[in-house]
Amino acid sequence: MAFVIEQRFEDTQYGYDRETDVLYISFGPPRPAVALTVEDWLAIRITPSAPQICGLTIIGFKRIFSRVRPDLIEELLERIGRLEKARFHVDYSDETDTLTFRFEEEQPAYYERFSDNIYLERSLVGGEIVGFKITRYTEQGAAAMEKLLSSMIEALFAVPGTVSGPADALTRAFLEHLDIARLLSIAA
Amino acid sequence: MLESGLVTILTADGIDAELDEDHWKTHIVKGHPELTPYQSLVIETLKHPEGVYRSTRDSSTRVYARSCLGILIGETLVEKINLLVFVREKNAFVVTAFFAAVMWRGLGERIWPL
Numbered sequence: 001m002a003f004v005i006e007q008r009f010e011d012t013q014y015g016y017d018r019e020t021d022v023l024y025i026s027f028g029p030p031r032p033a034v035a036l037t038v039e040d041w042l043a044i045r046i047t048p049s050a051p052q053i054c055g056l057t058i059i060g061f062k063r064i065f066s067r068v069r070p071d072l073i074e075e076l077l078e079r080i081g082r083l084e085k086a087r088f089h090v091d092y093s094d095e096t097d098t099l100t101f102r103f104e105e106e107q108p109a110y111y112e113r114f115s116d117n118i119y120l121e122r123s124l125v126g127g128e129i130v131g132f133k134i135t136r137y138t139e140q141g142a143a144a145m146e147k148l149l150s151s152m153i154e155a156l157f158a159v160p161g162t163v164s165g166p167a168d169a170l171t172r173a174f175l176e177h178l179d180i181a182r183l184l185s186i187a188a
Numbered sequence: 189m190l191e192s193g194l195v196t197i198l199t200a201d202g203i204d205a206e207l208d209e210d211h212w213k214t215h216i217v218k219g220h221p222e223l224t225p226y227q228s229l230v231i232e233t234l235k236h237p238e239g240v241y242r243s244t245r246d247s248s249t250r251v252y253a254r255s256c257l258g259i260l261i262g263e264t265l266v267e268k269i270n271l272l273v274f275v276r277e278k279n280a281f282v283v284t285a286f287f288a289a290v291m292w293r294g295l296g297e298r299i300w301p302l
Contacts, residue, residue, distance in 0.1 A: 024215070067245065
């Protein structure tokens, strides 16, 4: 079934539970949701009725981020307020059986193969990653999402310099859309 | 609801887990409002989980997992979903909990039952 999800993150609310080191991020007021967990410490919260990302929960936020590759974090501290400007556009087409995911405005771009049926979308100007697409989505979409997320998680905790170029670039692209400086200051 | 400020629950793997009423309200349910009517399920999951796992990236946290049937998330009835409850080993404090529809990359090393 074809669908389009357009989402912005202007009204982001943060709650940090200092006693247990859990960070609750809510896009708008907290709403009932189910979690898609990426490992056990990161929960992406989705409203089940009209699928929308409504928040993130990070368990052991300070502990986890103290172990993330420092080169990924240090470069991000000056990027204040990126999340408020971020937008996600997810589009699934029946005709092509392709899921397209963008976190920047559509712009002249080209595709770079990430793996079998996953392609990273890079802007023509600058070569930044602005999204990705997954082909043969009906049969292989779930496996492709797992592969993408696994690659990013492994990149987060890898020894610097050991991560493949595309996985590293995709991880950086996502982190750039989180207001890491603000998150760390909340948890300080 | 909890009758007193703190409830101690003997978990399946032998920990006296502590669930604090104030923490339940001000953090767990505030961040995850779908849990409001399901505090008894959280306690049940600690007592009778289907599995207990050591968190993948934080070995000091245990994850209690149990599948639940007929859970209302807002106005949507979910037929079957997993409830995950997190307990910090150091002080046996119940850290947080949520319903997980999808678990990519699993839950870490299973420590109960062995």
